[in-house]
Amino acid sequence: MNLIHAATDLNPGSRKVCVAIGVFDGVHLGHQQVIRQTIADAQKHDAISVVLTFDRHPNSIVAPDRAPQLIYPLTKKLSVIASLGVATTYLVKFDQAFSQISGENFIRDLARDFKQIQSICVGSTFTFGHKRSGNVALLQSLGQELKFTVHGLANVSLDGQPVSSTRTREAIRTGNLDLAGQMLGRAYSLCGKIVQGDRFGHKLGFPTANLDATSLVVPPNGVYAAHARVGDKTYQAAVNIGHRPTLLSPAPRLQVEAHLLDFTGDLYGQEMDLTFVEKLRDEQKFPSADALRQQITQDIAKARQKF
DSSP: OEEESSGGGOOOTTOOEEEEESOOTTOOHHHHHHHHHHHHHHHHHTOEEEEEEESSOTHHHHOGGGOOOBSSOHHHHHHHHHHTTOSEEEEEOOOHHHHTSOHHHHHHHHHHHHSOEEEEEEETTOOBSGGGOBOHHHHHHHHHHHTOEEEEEOOOEETTEEOOHHHHHHHHHTTOHHHHHHHHTSOOEEEEEEEOOOOHHHHHTOOOEEEOOTTBOOOOSEEEEEEEEETTEEEEEEEEEEOOGGGOOSSOOOEEEEEETTOOSOOTTOEEEEEEEEEEEOOOOOSSHHHHHHHHHHHHHHHHHHO
């Protein structure tokens, strides 16, 4: 997949362009429908398929108090989009200046820079542009003028309810990871970069890979058996999500710590995907570090049984 950061970088030549536009957090079944329609259009018209998405959630700029925790970090979102077979992803830097562009001007600028748009595909309720001035009706009006077709696709439903990023986040937050996976069309995984921790797990004899879950929605606190994928390798792991109440930190923060079974090495800076097998227990406070160490030993033994 070709990744561009400006519309003028596409250089389509004489070919037309088919565009899917959206935030696409999670790249769930509804998002996949939009992207696959764009790919089908491109194949039909010998055009270039392009997914246009943003480097952050728009609300983080226009309404920070309503910015949601994300299902995926940007690297994972781009990876899943690429796996669907799109030719190019146009990653827009969503900043204050971009947020002031009207929906109409955004599409007119896109049409100018892409030379000739064949089709634009979005979800039927998708809005865009300054003060949400753009919607399917605007796209259809501009399409008549600028000679492109518009697909405003209805929501995909699961169990009688629409599949959405909001519903997927709620499923993750409440621990319904099977439902989250059904809406995503793939097993849910918590993804992020491995960062330096305080090495408390190492002191206890159980070194952990600490995943940076900043801005991400995470499953409920507790200990889980999980598969941890780093690069092209997958490890069995016991994962703790929580605030480590035993340590009595004056400023506890949520941490995601994965103890990879039968592994030694340095993974700092690499991306890790955690796919959860089963929750082993809730988060607990222990009377001492020794009691915690004994419990971790039991957790690891129980995790091995789950595999």
